[in-house]
Amino acid sequence: MLLTIRAFELALLRLFERGAVSGTTHTCLGQEYVPVAVSSLLTTADFVFSNHRGHGHYLARYDDPEGLLAEIMGRQGAVCGGVGGSQHILRDRYLSTGVQGESLPVAAGVALHLRTAEPGRLACTYIGDGTWGEGSVYEALNIASLWRLPLLLVVENNGIAQSTPTPAHMAGTVAGRAAAFDVPSLTIISDDVTLIRDLLGDRVRAMRADPHPLVVEFVTRRVGPHSKGDDSRTREQLAQVADGDWARRYAVRFPEQYARADAQAGARIEAIVRDVSARPPSGSVIS
Numbered sequence: 001m002l003l004t005i006r007a008f009e010l011a012l013l014r015l016f017e018r019g020a021v022s023g024t025t026h027t028c029l030g031q032e033y034v035p036v037a038v039s040s041l042l043t044t045a046d047f048v049f050s051n052h053r054g055h056g057h058y059l060a061r062y063d064d065p066e067g068l069l070a071e072i073m074g075r076q077g078a079v080c081g082g083v084g085g086s087q088h089i090l091r092d093r094y095l096s097t098g099v100q101g102e103s104l105p106v107a108a109g110v111a112l113h114l115r116t117a118e119p120g121r122l123a124c125t126y127i128g129d130g131t132w133g134e135g136s137v138y139e140a141l142n143i144a145s146l147w148r149l150p151l152l153l154v155v156e157n158n159g160i161a162q163s164t165p166t167p168a169h170m171a172g173t174v175a176g177r178a179a180a181f182d183v184p185s186l187t188i189i190s191d192d193v194t195l196i197r198d199l200l201g202d203r204v205r206a207m208r209a210d211p212h213p214l215v216v217e218f219v220t221r222r223v224g225p226h227s228k229g230d231d232s233r234t235r236e237q238l239a240q241v242a243d244g245d246w247a248r249r250y251a252v253r254f255p256e257q258y259a260r261a262d263a264q265a266g267a268r269i270e271a272i273v274r275d276v277s278a279r280p281p282s283g284s285v286i287s
């Protein structure tokens, strides 16, 4: 799945370069392991709220590169009839939005519903470090803490918000801000999926048994541009980021598995790109 998401994102950037897709997109290159690890702890009865950088969140949950690519390209088979595009996907209990911070109050409301009507289930929201500049984040944290809502807030702290480095926009820390609302938090610096699952498994089980919010901050890296070609970082910073990419380390640690999985994922995505590109426009509304 890690490599499927990677191949999907790289293929998408190539499609944009060729002018085969219009609009915008934000890839999760470098952050693929976050949803791969988190999704393994969720069930389809849990809600997931995603953001503008959400392809990995969707793919890790549904393994549906075909439906997502058709959605982004506005072709038949699109998961939302081609009206949502890259950032606005609705499928069952999965919803993404390009509006920073919008998901959190909505997820808190859903978590309240789950707490009372469907105990044992939770609402999971992914947000970035920059989105901690939105007031709605704090309103949601406050209520989630007071009402002990089963809200899993996954923070993908990739060290940058579009072009602003995190230290230039965030006073204090994510953990400190969670603590201010009496919400427990965990900061994960590893990109090892198995280790992350082990670190989080008991915490997520505890949220289900005795509902409460939890903030999980991943210290991660945005290996690609913010959107398509817009990267404001220096050559040295980019080299440093590329050096820390999980894919490099996985390739060294598991060379045979990596090469095999990478080739398989690449071939699968290329076939999907050919197939979806040849389809007629979706021309439909959400059913």
Ligand SMILES: Cc1ncc(C[n+]2csc(CCOP(=O)(O)OP(=O)(O)O)c2C)c(N)n1
Pocket: 052, 053, 098, 099, 100, 101, 127, 128, 129, 130, 131, 132, 156, 158, 160, 161, 162, 222, 226
């Ligand atoms: C309410 C709102 N303000 C501004 C934007 C424009 N915008 C899109 S992505 C982004 C940066 C988000 O940074 P972060 O939360 O760190 O997520 P990242 O892009 O790093 O994954 C901004 C400002 C937006 N989409 N919504």
Ligand SMILES: [Mg+2]
Pocket: 128, 129, 130, 156, 157, 158, 159, 160, 161, 162
């Ligand atoms: Mg960020």
